[in-house]
Structures are given as C-alpha cells and as structure tokens.
Amino acid sequence: xxxxxxxxxxxxxxxxxxxxxxxxxxxxxxxxxxxxxxxxxxxxxxxxxxxxxxxxxxxxxxxxxxxxxxxxxxxxxxxxxxxxxxxxxxxxxxxxxxxxxxxxxxxxxxxxxxxxxxxxxxxxxxxxxxxxxxxxxxxxxxxxxxxxxxxxxxxxxxxxxxxxxxxxxxxxxxxxxxxxxxxxxxxxxxxxxxxxxxxxxxxxxxxxxxxxxxxxxxxxxxxxxxxxxxxxxxxxxxxxxxxxxxxxxxxxxxxxxxxxxxxxxxxxxxxxxxxxxxxxxxxxxxxxxxxxxxxxxxxxxxxxxxxxxxxxxxxxxxxxxxxxxx
Numbered sequence: 001x002x003x004x005x006x007x008x009x010x011x012x013x014x015x016x017x018x019x020x021x022x023x024x025x026x027x028x029x030x031x032x033x034x035x036x037x038x039x040x041x042x043x044x045x046x047x048x049x050x051x052x053x054x055x056x057x058x059x060x061x062x063x064x065x066x067x068x069x070x071x072x073x074x075x076x077x078x079x080x081x082x083x084x085x086x087x088x089x090x091x092x093x094x095x096x097x098x099x100x101x102x103x104x105x106x107x108x109x110x111x112x113x114x115x116x117x118x119x120x121x122x123x124x125x126x127x128x129x130x131x132x133x134x135x136x137x138x139x140x141x142x143x144x145x146x147x148x149x150x151x152x153x154x155x156x157x158x159x160x161x162x163x164x165x166x167x168x169x170x171x172x173x174x175x176x177x178x179x180x181x182x183x184x185x186x187x188x189x190x191x192x193x194x195x196x197x198x199x200x201x202x203x204x205x206x207x208x209x210x211x212x213x214x215x216x217x218x219x220x221x222x223x224x225x226x227x228x229x230x231x232x233x234x235x236x237x238x239x240x241x242x243x244x245x246x247x248x249x250x251x252x253x254x255x256x257x258x259x260x261x262x263x264x265x266x267x268x269x270x271x272x273x274x275x276x277x278x279x280x281x282x283x284x285x286x287x288x289x290x291x292x293x294x295x296x297x298x299x300x301x302x303x304x305x306x307x308x309x310x311x312x313x314x315x316x317x318x319x320x321x322x323x324x325x326x
Contacts, residue, residue: 004045012041063093064297065113066121066290067106071098073215074269075239075286079123079144082290090298092118101183101214103127114138119297121290122146126185140300142293146187152300152308154293156284158188158266161315162195165236165264165282168317170203173326174234174262180223180246181211182238189238192266196236208232213242220245221252228253233261233326240265240272240281247275247322258324268318277321284315 010017015038022029023038030038042048066083068076080096087094095117099106103126110120119140125132129148135141136151143153169177179196182189193209200207210226213219215238224246227235237243243265247257257263257277265272268283292311303309 004042004047006047008045009038009042009047012045013038062091063095063117064119064121064294065095065097065110065117066123067097067099067110067125068123069099069106069126070101070215071096073239073241074271075241075267076123077269078286079290082287083121083294084290085287086291086294087298090294092294092298094294099126101126103131103185107131110135119300121293121297124186124188126183140297142297142300144289144293147310150306150308152296152310154289154296154311154313156286156289156315157312158192158282158315159195161266161282161284161317162192163199164315164317166196166199166203166205166207168280168319168323169234169262169264170205172262172324174205174232175326176206176208176232177234177236178227178230178232179207179209179211180213180227180235180237180242181209182213182215182242184212186212186238192238206232211238213238215239215242217241217245217248220247221249224249224253228255228261234264234323235261236264238266240267240269240279243279243281243322244271244275247277247279257322262323262326264323268316272318272320280320280323281318282315283318285313289313 006017006020010020019030020038023035064087084094097109106127121142121144123144125146132148132151141151143151145155147153147155179193181193197207208230210230213223220242223242235246237246243263247263250257250261255261265279265281268281272279272281
C-alpha cells in the first residue's frame, strides 16, 4: 500500500497543497480551523511530513545542536535535561555533541553540522572568541557557562558565588586558600580564579592558584599533592570531580577532611552528596540554564544583531561536611 502524500491530505481536507505545507511548516500563516482540518486529515490518512522536505520549504530543520566539552562530566546532565525539555516543547530535536575537551574536535563537529541544524548551544566551549564569532555568522549561537561580547549567553553568577565561598571559609578561620585551576583554555576557570582572588583580597585572605588540572577525579591526586605543598588550610577545586579526587588523595595520605584541610568544589553534582565527607560546593539551577539557553536560541531571529542578551542566573553555596574550622 502506497504511503499517503501531501496531495492526498490536500484532497481530503479540501485545501491546496501549499496550505497543507504551511500548516506543517508555518502554522501562523493559516487559520486555526484550517490547520486543525489539515492535521485531522493527515492523522486519518497516516501521513507524516518528510523532514527534509519541510526543511527545504521552511528553511528550518527543527533541530538544534548542543556541544558539551566533556559528556562524561555529570555537571552537564541537568543542563542537557533542561535544554532537551525546552526544545521538545517547541517541537525541536536536541542533538548532543561531545567535544572531548578538544577545540579542534569541537570546531570540526560544528562545521560538519552547520548545514543541518538551526543553531548551536555551546556549553563551556574551549574555542577562541574569533572562532565563536565565525560560527555565529553561520548559525545562531548561544553560549552556556561562557561570555563573549556580542554573543548571547547564559551563565551562573560565579562572581557572587565565589564571594560566598570566601566568606564561608573566612568565617571558619581560614586565612589562606589555594585554587586548583581547571583547563588552561577554560573561560570559567579564569572567571572563578579572578572572582576568588578579588573576594579574598576584600576579606583580607590570601589566595593562590596552582594548575591547570584536567577536571576529573583521576587528577585529584596530583592536585591534592600540589595543594599540600602550598600549605593552605582550604582548597577550592575547579569542579566537584576534581574536589572528590582531592578528598580521596588526602585520605590516602592520612589527613582528615575537614579537621586538617577543608575542601570546596563547584557544580553540586549528585556525587557531592554521597562522597565521604559530603562535599561543600557552589551549585545553581543548571536545568534552568539549559532551558533559558534554548529559549534564547529559538528567539534569535527576532532580535537585532546588536541585541544579544547575557543572562546571569543565581548560584547557591551548599554546605556539607568537607569544610570546617581552620
């Protein structure tokens, strides 16, 4: 039995084929009653529009690509969930791409996908600013956990969050802290260090940075050893994975957390609540970050080029057992 065509739907609904096409690709250009009649006829016939044909007619693929720097990092789980739910609400498909912390791989994947998607969500991109602007000249782009002038972005307020971290540690009597930096080309790593350093200066606390470190549990050992050589009583790791690795190494060396050393992380991943001791960490509404990023992407064509918003969402310091009196 032959599959029903757009001509069959048009005949059944008593409309032109162009009206059927508009009902699927640009419903705002047909009346609600006409669209309901077309959809009812299509459902009765079992007709499904060809997505490639829809893309040719509308110029839209109804697909957006979300590129993450490392898909194995649990930090991205909530971002992906929030983005996917918001995309699905607008009948878009979210395509997930893993850049594996490689700027070269990130660039190649984006260039390969550009003709087939309506835009990009770039989460913690490792690409240089000029490359990001080149991508934005091809397709709409929204940055997540990074800011570049002239591009739309959504970030958590790590400046205020770092003030909370420093205030918490100084209230416990810590006068020296060491920051275990993330990847060298990470915008967020640089932002966190700058915010921690400024907050420490304002609080009369000494802050030093060592690294960079790959933000994984396996790198926690080397990071912990470096921090101990530094002699600070409090350690602030670039993310929770690195912080958990630090706690494991400190325990191996016979040190008590937090009696001997306090440890703080970033992201509030699910493992932060189940490690021993529980990890004090700076979290935030990561699902909201993903949701807002998709909303900005889907409304990109309604904004002027010089109207690219930078949305800042609040952070929250979650206190657990890894921090204590100096």
